[in-house]
Amino acid sequence: AQSVTQLGSHVSVSEGALVLLRCNYSSSVPPYLFWYVQYPNQGLQLLLKYTSAATLVKGINGFEAEFKKSETSFHLTKPSAHMSDAAEYFCAVSETGYSTLTFGKGTMLLVSP
Amino acid sequence: NAGVTQTPKFQVLKTGQSMTLQCAQDMNHNSMYWYRQDPGMGLRLIYYSASEGTTDKGEVPNGYNVSRLNKREFSLRLESAAPSQTSVYFCASEPRQGNPYEQYFGPGTRLTVT
Numbered sequence: 116a117q118s119v120t121q122l123g124s125h126v127s128v129s130e131g132a133l134v135l136l137r138c139n140y141s142s143s144v145p146p147y148l149f150w151y152v153q154y155p156n157q158g159l160q161l162l163l164k165y166t167s168a169a170t171l172v173k174g175i176n177g178f179e180a181e182f183k184k185s186e187t188s189f190h191l192t193k194p195s196a197h198m199s200d201a202a203e204y205f206c207a208v209s210e211t212g213y214s215t216l217t218f219g220k221g222t223m224l225l226v227s228p
Numbered sequence: 229n230a231g232v233t234q235t236p237k238f239q240v241l242k243t244g245q246s247m248t249l250q251c252a253q254d255m256n257h258n259s260m261y262w263y264r265q266d267p268g269m270g271l272r273l274i275y276y277s278a279s280e281g282t283t284d285k286g287e288v289p290n291g292y293n294v295s296r297l298n299k300r301e302f303s304l305r306l307e308s309a310a311p312s313q314t315s316v317y318f319c320a321s322e323p324r325q326g327n328p329y330e331q332y333f334g335p336g337t338r339l340t341v342t
Binding site: 124156157158159160161164205215216218219220221 | 232261268269270271272273276286318320330331333334335336
């Protein structure tokens with residue numbers, strides 16, 4: 116069965132610092148992996164997705180994630196945090212294109228000036 | 229295009245009352261989903277409809293029913309609300325299952341059951 120673990124329910128960074136949000140997955144087959152972002156009082160929107168093409172995936176707003184099969188990880192990074200990045204971030208996995216998504220519990224990113 | 233719309237935005241129910249959460253999408257998507265979001269729990273799938281005319285249970289279907297009224301609309305019904313169903317409910321749609329398409333989310337319905 117597929118599952119996702121996000122390490123750290125809250126991550127705090129200073130504006131301009133590196134953002135690193137961790138995601139590890141469990142899947143019996145090569146998975147599809149996603150990062151979604153949720154701003155306060157809004158629905159989720161897609162940041163980026165891994166679909167077995169390039170292992171380094173670039174998304175919107177300067178975010179990127181690297182698929183590492185040996186580590187079963189798909190960590191999200193951004194070189195320089197901006198105040199507007201403060202939001203909750205969810206990692207999600209789908210074992211095949213016909214599987215439903217399984218979401219992690221989310222990581223709240225706090226950005227201080 | 230409005231995308232995915234949900235009504236109502238907020239609702240307070242008493243235990244035992246019933247209600248229907250409405251969801252509609254105008255993107256001609258085949259697949260639609262209902263999730264609930266609870267603090268520290270992420271999003272959990274309640275029911276989904278891979279295509280018009282089909283519905284399937286997700287991870288937490290107990291206490292809920294759904295209807296795929298047509299291609300655009302997918303409603304979620306609570307027959308006898310319980311305090312454990314206090315949550316934020318999100319509807320999402322996807323062009324179709326097969327290939328990892330993006331799911332598009334509505335703004336959510338905040339439900340409180342007292």
